[in-house]
Amino acid sequence: MELPVDPMHLGRMETQMALQQELMAAISHEIRTPVSRLSFALQLLKDGLGQEPKLLRQEQLLASCDDMVDDIDEINDLVAEVMTYIHLEDGGPRIIFQKVEVSSVLENLRGQYADLHPHLNISLTPGLVDQVIDVEPVQLRRACQNLVGNAVKYAQTKIHLGYRLEGDFCVLLVEDDGEGIPEAQYGRIFSPFTRLDESRNRSTGGFGLGLSIVRRIAYWHGGRAIAGRSETLGGANMMIRLPIHQPTDSLPVPSMAHLADQPA
Ligand SMILES: Nc1ncnc2c1ncn2[C@@H]1O[C@H](COP(=O)(O)OP(=O)(O)O)[C@@H](O)[C@H]1O
Ligand SMILES: [Mg+2]
Secondary structure: OOOOOOHHHHHHHHHHHHHHHHHHHHHHHHHHHHHHHHHHHHHHHHHHHHOOOOOOOHHHHHHHHHHHHHHHHHHHHHHHHHHHHHHHHOOOOOOOOEEEEHHHHHHHHHHHHHHHOOOOEEEEOOOOOOOEEEEOHHHHHHHHHHHHHHHHHHOOOEEEEEEEEEOOEEEEEEEEOOOOOOHHHOOHHHOOOOOOOOOOOOOOOOOOOHHHHHHHHHHHOOOEEEEEEOOOOOOEEEEEEEEOOOOOOOOOOOOOHHHHOOOO
């Protein structure tokens, strides 16, 4: 007897598998660079140490070790970020919403990044009304940090944090005066491992997972992440649109497969 096959379910499974394959390919690609740098550096060290008289001076050895530590850190960071992403994508724990004041979340972020980047002017919309929303505070903070972390990388001198209310939703905004994001890429940048600037290097580079994590967190809250252009600063305006109220303490987590057929 043949079991009935639900074509919708099959389609979802295929999408899920395609997403996982894409993820695996991207991870392998990312890991290859630091691993080949490590093996090249180790080979050089081995060759150098084997020579008599010694070819490598103490400083050269130390610099080479520092580079290798950087490469190992890079692999660790990648693994940590991928784990976060997979954990969120998998559903993770049931989330417990709490009431938080949006302006205090933004003020904390502003303080944190202003201390780290004194050359940037990071402002908050003045006179914000006290708005309380239901969120998972740790995840919201993570999502906001990912957006501000990007703004810090791309801004020339200014970043602006704020929010506005749209009916039952609160839209958090992170604006900057950098080059911005081409409109055609607004959807793409939320996919895992997407970077518009392929000239990633160790000092500036992320893995292109930050915004996919933001999107997942927004989606988890029944909201969404949106890219746009800042009217006032001219660069990117990255938004997280969240429901103000959550109907219950926790929500069932929808599968990531739904996202594949949805614009980000
Ligand atoms: N504020 C911004 N201004 C310009 N480009 C941005 C901004 N934020 C994100 N991007 C683009 O979106 C890409 C994906 O961002 P993200 O997922 O955070 O990855 P990462 O920061 O690791 O590169 C970035 O590589 C960059 O090309
Ligand atoms: Mg980032």
